[in-house]
Structures are given as structure tokens and as C-alpha cells.
Amino acid sequence: MKYKIRKAEIKDIPFLIQSVFQSEKIGTDIISYCTLFDIPENTLSEQLNEAFIEDFQILPWSLTHWYVSVNERDTPLAALAYWREPEISNSEIQKFQYLSFINKNKVTQPDFMNRYDQLKQIAINREPNHYQFDFLFTEDEYRGQGIMFNMMNVLINESSTSNFQIQVLESNSKAKKLYERIGFVENKRITLSGLKEKKLLADNTKINMIFYGKK
Amino acid sequence: MEKNEILSKLQLIFNTVFKLKSIQIDNLTSAKDVEGWDSFTHLVLIQEVEKDFNIEFKLRELMRMENVGDMIEIIASKF
Numbered sequence: 001m002k003y004k005i006r007k008a009e010i011k012d013i014p015f016l017i018q019s020v021f022q023s024e025k026i027g028t029d030i031i032s033y034c035t036l037f038d039i040p041e042n043t044l045s046e047q048l049n050e051a052f053i054e055d056f057q058i059l060p061w062s063l064t065h066w067y068v069s070v071n072e073r074d075t076p077l078a079a080l081a082y083w084r085e086p087e088i089s090n091s092e093i094q095k096f097q098y099l100s101f102i103n104k105n106k107v108t109q110p111d112f113m114n115r116y117d118q119l120k121q122i123a124i125n126r127e128p129n130h131y132q133f134d135f136l137f138t139e140d141e142y143r144g145q146g147i148m149f150n151m152m153n154v155l156i157n158e159s160s161t162s163n164f165q166i167q168v169l170e171s172n173s174k175a176k177k178l179y180e181r182i183g184f185v186e187n188k189r190i191t192l193s194g195l196k197e198k199k200l201l202a203d204n205t206k207i208n209m210i211f212y213g214k215k
Numbered sequence: 216m217e218k219n220e221i222l223s224k225l226q227l228i229f230n231t232v233f234k235l236k237s238i239q240i241d242n243l244t245s246a247k248d249v250e251g252w253d254s255f256t257h258l259v260l261i262q263e264v265e266k267d268f269n270i271e272f273k274l275r276e277l278m279r280m281e282n283v284g285d286m287i288e289i290i291a292s293k294f
Contacts, residue, residue, distance in 0.1 A: 092254060
């Protein structure tokens with residue numbers, strides 16, 4: 001099957017939103033953000049659409065950060081987000097600012113900050129200056145053909161840096177194997193102990209992988 | 216509104232929000248320079264600024280605010 005890799009465009013946004021949903025739901029049927037903040041999935045879909053269009057580069061959901069593999073008719077088959085995590089110290093503040101702004105009606109809830117802390121607890125920090133891969137998704141019928149492997153390799157080979165980071169749930173062994181084939185190695189894992197946090201992910205162990213590639 | 220006028224008004228807001236007497240802000244002041252300037256305090260700060268200047272920030276403006284200088288530019292553009 002012929003396909004090519006290109007930067008995502010406005011017309012790909014519905015596919016990118018689908019990629020975020022599908023990759024967040026791996027092994028489960030929930031999206032932790034929606035569950036935590038009582039946000040319906042269609043609201044998240046609208047929020048993502050706006051984020052992609054506004055293109056705030058501090059956020060992963062900025063069109064600039066996304067790549068797609070497309071078939072001969074230019075229809076996307078796979079997508080991923082790929083960006084360099086900035087060094088600036090206020091990126092966390094801006095992310096929180098963004099989240100509070102788009103959920104204005106909920107910020108007054110006294111537990112908004114607690115929920116945000118919970119969201120951070122199920123996350124592993126992104127290393128500054130490391131290239132991040134996230135929200136990887138391939139359409140069902142195109143899996144097992146090495147599309148994602150190629151996409152990641154092309155981006156890694158084109159990059160001038162050599163530090164890459166990716167995160168994966170322990171139960172997602174297929175994905176982990178793929179990342180290992182590329183050169184990623186596990187360097188950290190978090191195991192969630194709180195019942196509340198456990199409900200947010202498909203399994204309670206999240207693995208951080210780093211690739212110090214060629215240079 | 217003059218930019219130095221905005222700065223002195225901001226200085227008063229910072230003094231209240233961060234409960235600090237000695238902090239002197241300038242254009243380059245950002246979160247890393249001020250103890251206690253975290254995500255939540257930032258929200259309080261933004262709310263206070265909006266109230267005091269009687270303005271409302273757009274999401275786009277909030278997302279490109281990286282230091283006090285940016286904040287002053289954005290406030291100035293609203294008068």
C-alpha cells in the first residue's frame with residue numbers, strides 16, 4: 001500500500017481529533033480529562049477543534065505539531081503529535097491557564113485545582129528540549145504495516161536533536177515493542193496507587209521511554 | 216494609558232497578590248522570578264488585573280503572555 005507522510009493541514013483536523021480520542025482511550029473507554037472535569041466528549045471535540053485552529057504551540061493540540069500518513073487520495077490513515085518540549089518555565093502555568101479558560105464555568109468549583117493536580121499525577125513530566133511523541137494512532141485496517149514505525153523513523157532521522165521521549169501504558173505491549181524497535185528504552189515508571197487515579201487509566205502503570213538517538 | 220502608568224498599577228496588584236513588599240517588577244519579570252507565582256496564583260493575578268483595569272483578556276492574549284512586558288503590551292492595546 002502506498003502512502004506518504006506530510007505535515008497535518010486544516011482539513012485533517014477531524015482525523016487528528018479522532019486520533020486524540022482513540023489514543024487516549026487505548027485499553028479503556030474513558031478519557032481521563034473528560035472524567036475528571038465532567039466534560040462531555042463532544043465538548044472535548046469542540047475544544048480540540050479550536051485548539052488546532054488557534055495553533056497555540058505551547059499545547060500538544062497545535063496543528064503545527066502534527067503529522068499524518070495519507071493514501072493516494074490524500075486521506076489520512078495515521079497521525080501523531082511531535083514537538084520539542086520548551087524550556088520556558090511558565091509552560092505549565094500557560095497550560096493551566098488554557099484549561100481554566102476553556103472551562104471557565106468550572107473554575108469556580110473549589111476542587112478544580114485538586115482535579116488538575118490529579119491530572120498531573122497520572123502524567124509523567126515531559127523533559128525540556130526533548131522531542132515528544134504523543135497521540136499516535138493508526139486506523140484499524142492499516143495496522144501492522146509499519147506505518148507508524150516509518151513515521152517515527154522519518155521524523156527522528158530528519159531531526160537535528162537526539163533526545164526523544166514517549167510514554168506508554170504497561171498493558172499496551174504492542175506499542176511498547178514498536179518503540180523499542182525504534183530505539184526507545186524504558187527509564188522510568190509510575191504506578192498509581194489511589195483508587196481515583198486508577199479509574200482514569202486502563203492500567204495503573206505508566207512507562208516513560210527515552211531515546212538518545214544518533215548524533 | 217501610558218505604559219509606565221500600567222506598570223505602576225501592575226506593581227500594586229503584584230504586591231497584593233504575592234503579598235510581597237520588596238518585589239520590583241519590570242518588563243522582563245516572569246513566573247520564574249517571583250516566588251509563589253504558580254498556576255493558581257497566576258489565575259488570581261489575571262483576575263485581579265482584569266478587575267482593576269476593567270478589561271477582559273482573550274484566550275489568544277493569555278497564551279502569549281510570557282512576562283510582565285507582554286502583559287503591559289496587551290493591556291495597552293485595550294485603551
